[in-house]
Amino acid sequence: MLSEAGGLAEDALQGKEISDIHRYGTQIFCELDRREILALQLGGELTMELERGPATEEAGESRAGLELAINAHLRLRLQGTQLGTRLRLLDETSDVDFLTKLGPDPLLVPAEGLAQLRESLARRRSALRNVLLDDSFVTGIGPIWADEILFQARLRPDRLVPSLSEEERERFLAQIPQVLQRALRSQAKLPLLPKTFLTRHREDGHCPSCGGALASVVVGGKAALFCPACQI
Numbered sequence: 001m002l003s004e005a006g007g008l009a010e011d012a013l014q015g016k017e018i019s020d021i022h023r024y025g026t027q028i029f030c031e032l033d034r035r036e037i038l039a040l041q042l043g044g045e046l047t048m049e050l051e052r053g054p055a056t057e058e059a060g061e062s063r064a065g066l067e068l069a070i071n072a073h074l075r076l077r078l079q080g081t082q083l084g085t086r087l088r089l090l091d092e093t094s095d096v097d098f099l100t101k102l103g104p105d106p107l108l109v110p111a112e113g114l115a116q117l118r119e120s121l122a123r124r125r126s127a128l129r130n131v132l133l134d135d136s137f138v139t140g141i142g143p144i145w146a147d148e149i150l151f152q153a154r155l156r157p158d159r160l161v162p163s164l165s166e167e168e169r170e171r172f173l174a175q176i177p178q179v180l181q182r183a184l185r186s187q188a189k190l191p192l193l194p195k196t197f198l199t200r201h202r203e204d205g206h207c208p209s210c211g212g213a214l215a216s217v218v219v220g221g222k223a224a225l226f227c228p229a230c231q232i
Protein backbone atom coordinates (compact mmCIF):
# COMPACT_ATOMS: atom_id res chain seq x y z
CA MET A 1 0.00 0.00 0.00
CA LEU A 2 1.96 2.98 -1.24
CA SER A 3 0.93 6.58 -1.48
CA GLU A 4 4.03 8.20 -2.92
CA ALA A 5 7.13 6.21 -3.59
CA GLY A 6 8.62 7.37 -6.85
CA GLY A 7 9.23 4.44 -9.14
CA LEU A 8 7.61 1.81 -6.94
CA ALA A 9 4.34 0.48 -8.30
CA GLU A 10 1.32 0.65 -6.04
CA ASP A 11 1.19 -3.12 -5.51
CA ALA A 12 4.92 -3.88 -5.80
CA LEU A 13 5.15 -4.98 -2.18
CA GLN A 14 1.68 -6.47 -1.85
CA GLY A 15 1.61 -9.68 0.16
CA LYS A 16 5.38 -10.16 0.11
CA GLU A 17 7.16 -11.74 3.00
CA ILE A 18 10.33 -10.13 4.39
CA SER A 19 12.67 -13.10 4.37
CA ASP A 20 15.84 -11.33 5.56
CA ILE A 21 17.07 -7.90 6.58
CA HIS A 22 20.52 -6.27 6.58
CA ARG A 23 21.99 -2.89 7.30
CA TYR A 24 24.96 -1.60 5.34
CA GLY A 25 26.05 1.91 6.24
CA THR A 26 22.97 4.04 5.78
CA GLN A 27 21.16 1.48 3.67
CA ILE A 28 18.61 -1.03 4.94
CA PHE A 29 17.99 -4.03 2.72
CA CYS A 30 14.83 -6.08 3.12
CA GLU A 31 14.81 -9.31 1.18
CA LEU A 32 11.31 -10.05 -0.08
CA ASP A 33 10.14 -13.61 -0.75
CA ARG A 34 13.85 -14.56 -1.09
CA ARG A 35 13.82 -12.99 -4.57
CA GLU A 36 13.77 -9.24 -4.54
CA ILE A 37 15.43 -6.66 -2.31
CA LEU A 38 13.79 -3.50 -1.05
CA ALA A 39 16.57 -0.98 -0.40
CA LEU A 40 15.89 1.98 1.86
CA GLN A 41 18.34 4.85 2.20
CA LEU A 42 18.29 6.23 5.76
CA GLY A 43 19.38 9.63 7.01
CA GLY A 44 18.19 13.14 6.35
CA GLU A 45 14.76 13.81 7.71
CA LEU A 46 13.26 10.38 7.43
CA THR A 47 10.82 9.56 10.20
CA MET A 48 8.71 6.51 10.91
CA GLU A 49 5.36 6.21 12.54
CA LEU A 50 3.54 3.06 13.48
CA GLU A 51 -0.20 3.24 13.27
CA ARG A 52 -2.66 0.75 14.75
CA GLY A 53 -6.27 0.11 13.98
CA PRO A 54 -8.08 -0.51 10.74
CA ALA A 55 -6.96 1.56 7.76
CA THR A 56 -9.01 4.66 7.21
CA GLU A 57 -9.42 6.30 3.85
CA GLU A 58 -8.35 9.89 4.26
CA ALA A 59 -10.37 11.62 1.61
CA GLY A 60 -8.95 14.83 0.23
CA GLU A 61 -5.83 15.32 2.30
CA SER A 62 -3.37 12.61 1.38
CA ARG A 63 -0.17 12.87 3.38
CA ALA A 64 3.10 12.73 1.51
CA GLY A 65 4.91 9.61 2.50
CA LEU A 66 5.00 5.90 2.17
CA GLU A 67 2.66 3.69 4.06
CA LEU A 68 3.42 0.01 4.44
CA ALA A 69 0.48 -2.07 5.52
CA ILE A 70 1.93 -4.84 7.68
CA ASN A 71 -1.37 -6.57 8.25
CA ALA A 72 -4.98 -5.48 8.58
CA HIS A 73 -4.31 -3.65 11.83
CA LEU A 74 -0.77 -2.32 11.65
CA ARG A 75 0.73 0.19 9.27
CA LEU A 76 4.20 1.68 9.12
CA ARG A 77 4.34 5.17 7.68
CA LEU A 78 7.58 6.71 6.44
CA GLN A 79 7.76 10.44 5.94
CA GLY A 80 10.67 12.36 4.56
CA THR A 81 12.16 14.17 1.65
CA GLN A 82 12.90 12.38 -1.61
CA LEU A 83 11.25 9.15 -0.57
CA GLY A 84 11.08 8.12 -4.18
CA THR A 85 14.86 8.03 -4.52
CA ARG A 86 15.38 6.52 -1.07
CA LEU A 87 13.42 3.39 -1.85
CA ARG A 88 14.34 0.96 -4.56
CA LEU A 89 13.13 -2.48 -5.39
CA LEU A 90 15.97 -4.57 -6.75
CA ASP A 91 15.91 -7.87 -8.58
CA GLU A 92 18.51 -9.70 -10.65
CA THR A 93 18.04 -7.28 -13.56
CA SER A 94 18.51 -4.11 -11.49
CA ASP A 95 21.32 -1.66 -11.93
CA VAL A 96 23.12 -1.89 -8.61
CA ASP A 97 26.02 0.40 -9.50
CA PHE A 98 25.23 2.54 -6.49
CA LEU A 99 25.99 -0.45 -4.25
CA THR A 100 29.41 -1.16 -5.66
CA LYS A 101 30.33 2.50 -5.21
CA LEU A 102 29.76 2.37 -1.46
CA GLY A 103 32.87 2.11 0.65
CA PRO A 104 33.20 -0.49 3.41
CA ASP A 105 30.93 -0.37 6.42
CA PRO A 106 33.41 0.41 9.21
CA LEU A 107 31.35 -1.41 11.80
CA LEU A 108 31.24 -4.73 9.97
CA VAL A 109 34.80 -5.90 9.52
CA PRO A 110 37.22 -3.72 11.50
CA ALA A 111 40.37 -5.60 10.45
CA GLU A 112 39.60 -6.21 6.77
CA GLY A 113 37.78 -2.90 6.55
CA LEU A 114 40.84 -1.08 7.84
CA ALA A 115 43.10 -2.65 5.23
CA GLN A 116 40.65 -1.61 2.52
CA LEU A 117 40.46 1.94 3.93
CA ARG A 118 44.26 2.20 4.05
CA GLU A 119 44.48 1.32 0.38
CA SER A 120 41.68 3.72 -0.51
CA LEU A 121 43.22 6.55 1.53
CA ALA A 122 46.49 6.22 -0.37
CA ARG A 123 44.68 7.36 -3.53
CA ARG A 124 43.07 10.43 -1.92
CA ARG A 125 44.31 14.00 -2.22
CA SER A 126 41.53 15.98 -0.52
CA ALA A 127 40.97 17.24 3.03
CA LEU A 128 40.39 14.62 5.72
CA ARG A 129 36.87 15.77 6.52
CA ASN A 130 35.82 15.49 2.88
CA VAL A 131 37.29 12.01 2.74
CA LEU A 132 35.21 10.96 5.77
CA LEU A 133 31.99 12.34 4.29
CA ASP A 134 32.56 10.60 0.97
CA ASP A 135 30.35 7.52 0.72
CA SER A 136 32.78 5.85 -1.63
CA PHE A 137 35.45 5.93 1.11
CA VAL A 138 33.37 4.90 4.10
CA THR A 139 29.65 4.66 3.98
CA GLY A 140 27.36 6.43 6.39
CA ILE A 141 29.52 8.91 8.32
CA GLY A 142 27.77 12.23 8.96
CA PRO A 143 29.37 15.61 9.80
CA ILE A 144 29.20 15.18 13.60
CA TRP A 145 30.99 11.84 13.63
CA ALA A 146 33.48 13.07 11.05
CA ASP A 147 34.37 15.91 13.45
CA GLU A 148 34.65 13.42 16.31
CA ILE A 149 36.94 11.05 14.41
CA LEU A 150 39.25 13.94 13.53
CA PHE A 151 39.22 15.27 17.10
CA GLN A 152 40.11 11.83 18.50
CA ALA A 153 42.82 11.46 15.86
CA ARG A 154 44.09 14.97 16.79
CA LEU A 155 44.10 16.03 13.14
CA ARG A 156 42.63 19.21 11.63
CA PRO A 157 39.57 18.78 9.38
CA ASP A 158 41.32 20.66 6.58
CA ARG A 159 44.53 18.60 6.62
CA LEU A 160 45.17 17.19 3.17
CA VAL A 161 45.73 13.45 2.93
CA PRO A 162 49.16 13.70 1.22
CA SER A 163 50.46 15.83 4.12
CA LEU A 164 49.94 13.03 6.68
CA SER A 165 52.87 11.15 8.13
CA GLU A 166 52.68 7.36 8.30
CA GLU A 167 51.84 7.56 12.01
CA GLU A 168 49.12 10.19 11.46
CA ARG A 169 47.60 8.09 8.71
CA GLU A 170 47.29 5.07 11.00
CA ARG A 171 45.91 7.21 13.83
CA PHE A 172 43.25 8.56 11.49
CA LEU A 173 42.28 5.12 10.18
CA ALA A 174 42.17 3.54 13.64
CA GLN A 175 39.77 6.17 14.96
CA ILE A 176 37.12 5.51 12.31
CA PRO A 177 35.85 2.17 13.70
CA GLN A 178 36.70 3.16 17.28
CA VAL A 179 34.61 6.32 17.32
CA LEU A 180 31.73 4.72 15.45
CA GLN A 181 31.64 1.70 17.71
CA ARG A 182 31.62 3.95 20.76
CA ALA A 183 28.85 6.04 19.23
CA LEU A 184 26.86 2.91 18.48
CA ARG A 185 27.26 1.56 22.02
CA SER A 186 26.00 4.88 23.39
CA GLN A 187 23.20 4.83 20.83
CA ALA A 188 24.56 8.27 19.89
CA LYS A 189 22.96 9.75 23.01
CA LEU A 190 25.03 12.66 24.33
CA PRO A 191 25.06 11.85 28.06
CA LEU A 192 26.20 8.30 27.33
CA LEU A 193 29.19 9.38 25.27
CA PRO A 194 32.60 9.64 26.97
CA LYS A 195 33.35 13.06 28.46
CA THR A 196 36.43 13.14 26.26
CA PHE A 197 34.25 13.30 23.14
CA LEU A 198 34.02 16.55 21.20
CA THR A 199 30.39 15.75 20.36
CA ARG A 200 29.40 16.39 23.98
CA HIS A 201 30.83 19.91 23.76
CA ARG A 202 29.32 21.16 20.52
CA GLU A 203 26.98 23.40 22.53
CA ASP A 204 29.34 24.79 25.20
CA GLY A 205 32.16 25.20 22.69
CA HIS A 206 34.99 24.08 24.97
CA CYS A 207 37.59 21.50 24.11
CA PRO A 208 37.24 18.49 26.47
CA SER A 209 40.99 17.97 26.24
CA CYS A 210 42.61 21.40 26.78
CA GLY A 211 39.57 23.49 27.84
CA GLY A 212 40.25 26.03 25.09
CA ALA A 213 37.65 27.41 22.70
CA LEU A 214 36.57 25.23 19.81
CA ALA A 215 36.70 26.79 16.36
CA SER A 216 34.94 26.31 13.07
CA VAL A 217 36.59 25.94 9.70
CA VAL A 218 34.92 25.62 6.30
CA VAL A 219 36.04 22.50 4.44
CA GLY A 220 34.52 21.61 1.11
CA GLY A 221 31.82 24.25 1.64
CA LYS A 222 30.76 22.82 5.02
CA ALA A 223 31.59 24.03 8.53
CA ALA A 224 33.65 21.65 10.66
CA LEU A 225 34.18 21.99 14.42
CA PHE A 226 37.63 21.40 15.85
CA CYS A 227 40.13 22.44 18.54
CA PRO A 228 42.88 24.63 17.06
CA ALA A 229 45.19 23.75 19.98
CA CYS A 230 44.77 19.96 20.04
CA GLN A 231 44.33 19.20 16.35
CA ILE A 232 47.24 19.81 13.99
Ligand SMILES: [Zn+2]
Nearest residue numbers: 207210227230
Ligand atom coordinates in the same frame (compact mmCIF):
# COMPACT_ATOMS: atom_id res chain seq x y z
ZN1 LIG B 1 41.92 21.34 22.79
